[in-house]
Amino acid sequence: MINEMETFEQHESEIRAYCRAVPTVFKKSSNAIMTDENDKEYIDFFAGAGVLNFGHNNPKMKEAVIDFIQRDGVVHSLDMFTDVKRDFINTFVKTVLEPRGMKNRKLQFTGPTGTNAVEAALKLARKVTGRTEVVACNRGFHGMTLGALACTANNAFRSSSGVPLTHVIRGTFDDMRALELMEQKFKDAGSGLTPPAAFLIEPVQAEGGVRVASKEWLQGVQKLANDLGALFILDDIQAGCGRCGSYFSFDDMGVDPDIIILAKGLGGFGTPIGMLVNKPEYDKAWGPGQHTGTFRGQGISFVAGKVGLEYFNDDSFVNEAKQKGETIRATLDELQAKYEIVDVRQKGLMLAIEFKTAQIAKDVASTCFENGLIIGACSTGEILKFIPPLTIEKQNLEKGLDIFANAVAKVLG
Numbered sequence: 001m002i003n004e005m006e007t008f009e010q011h012e013s014e015i016r017a018y019c020r021a022v023p024t025v026f027k028k029s030s031n032a033i034m035t036d037e038n039d040k041e042y043i044d045f046f047a048g049a050g051v052l053n054f055g056h057n058n059p060k061m062k063e064a065v066i067d068f069i070q071r072d073g074v075v076h077s078l079d080m081f082t083d084v085k086r087d088f089i090n091t092f093v094k095t096v097l098e099p100r101g102m103k104n105r106k107l108q109f110t111g112p113t114g115t116n117a118v119e120a121a122l123k124l125a126r127k128v129t130g131r132t133e134v135v136a137c138n139r140g141f142h143g144m145t146l147g148a149l150a151c152t153a154n155n156a157f158r159s160s161s162g163v164p165l166t167h168v169i170r171g172t173f174d175d176m177r178a179l180e181l182m183e184q185k186f187k188d189a190g191s192g193l194t195p196p197a198a199f200l201i202e203p204v205q206a207e208g209g210v211r212v213a214s215k216e217w218l219q220g221v222q223k224l225a226n227d228l229g230a231l232f233i234l235d236d237i238q239a240g241c242g243r244c245g246s247y248f249s250f251d252d253m254g255v256d257p258d259i260i261i262l263a264k265g266l267g268g269f270g271t272p273i274g275m276l277v278n279k280p281e282y283d284k285a286w287g288p289g290q291h292t293g294t295f296r297g298q299g300i301s302f303v304a305g306k307v308g309l310e311y312f313n314d315d316s317f318v319n320e321a322k323q324k325g326e327t328i329r330a331t332l333d334e335l336q337a338k339y340e341i342v343d344v345r346q347k348g349l350m351l352a353i354e355f356k357t358a359q360i361a362k363d364v365a366s367t368c369f370e371n372g373l374i375i376g377a378c379s380t381g382e383i384l385k386f387i388p389p390l391t392i393e394k395q396n397l398e399k400g401l402d403i404f405a406n407a408v409a410k411v412l413g
């Protein structure tokens with residue numbers, strides 16, 4: 001049996017994280033299956049933490065990427081104009097922006113990680129308003145670089161910052177009463193609070209444990225932001241790109257964000273792009289190169305990302321994904337009826353099951369792994385999140401759910 005992990009243990013930093021939960025060496029992957037060096041197959045319910053919405057090695061993307069490389073397409077272009085970037089932009093405008101009446105939005109490519117896109121959004125909001133504070137929520141996750149980390153709520157991540165994480169006012173997610181109190185304070189000249197540059201919100205908190213904002217609250221936040229002259233920023237990095245039942249996770253919320261932040265699934269093939277969708281009146285505050293970055297012209301991501309966007313030409317793809325979400329929901333509801341399970345939450349094909357302790361979640365996930373299923377924990381460890389590729393085959397979804405249900409039975413039964 002090959003499973004040489006010593007190389008990593010000896011030479012790779014202690015920062016290693018996901019690999020500790022799935023201790024094997026993978027060599028191959030296809031749609032929702034990852035195969036290790038011993039030819040053991042695992043069903044992937046984690047999909048690169050929400051990157052691989054269209055599956056591992058999506059065949060349409062693979063073909064397009066191979067053609068692009070074969071013809072010596074421009075793989076790296078800084079922010080120079082390329083044919084594939086133009087195709088990607090035109091497809092995004094036609095498929096996503098036009099149907100939503102957002103055709104005039106400006107697309108800003110940032111460094112390719114989500115956290116870099118968040119940094120760019122924060123910088124733009126501060127530049128536009130001349131203010132420093134930003135409102136971000138409890139259980140929010142926005143990334144690891146210092147500005148984004150200041151907005152991230154989880155202390156496990158915050159505690160390694162090495163410097164104070166400042167200029168963030170902590171709001172309470174999806175809580176109308178807390179929002180009213182915040183409004184009173186912002187509008188009271190004697191409260192000591194000054195108006196913020198922005199409200200940075202995940203419409204569906206993903207790492208926070210699949211917590212879905214209500215329409216009333218999200219619209220209330222937008223109204224407060226508008227009243228205060230602050231920007232309303234939605235971080236759809238993990239919940240967007242079709243994950244929650246439509247292209248944006250907030251399509252059914254009746255809101256009109258000033259900046260939308262996208263990354264993860266946008267590059268399609270597991271290859272990165274970070275992008276802001278800015279209202280033009282705010283975008284014009286940028287001068288050339290004021291948030292620059294070497295990796296903003298990702299040719300492979302533009303090519304594969306365009307293929308990914310074509311899945312949204314009509315509703316059949318998102319409807320199928322929603323149906324898969326319902327299949328998972330049925331299993332989780334059954335488990336909740338049988339065992340002590342704190343909560344089950346869902347939007348589209350993003351679901352969470354919350355156990356009483358992080359140890360239970362860990363034991364369930366490791367039993368799943370032993371039996372050929374990859375599933376990841378989130379929040380402070382007590383929640384397991386279901387984010388398989390949207391393209392997962394029915395039989396692999398059902399097989400994965402059987403493995404999961406058996407693991408829960410073993411740990412809680």
Ligand SMILES: Cc1ncc(COP(=O)(O)O)c(C=O)c1O
Binds near residue numbers: 116118143264
């Ligand atoms: C909502 C959200 N924002 C930002 C990020 C940070 O993205 P990245 O890890 O690519 O920097 C993540 C990553 O999980 C996320 O889920």
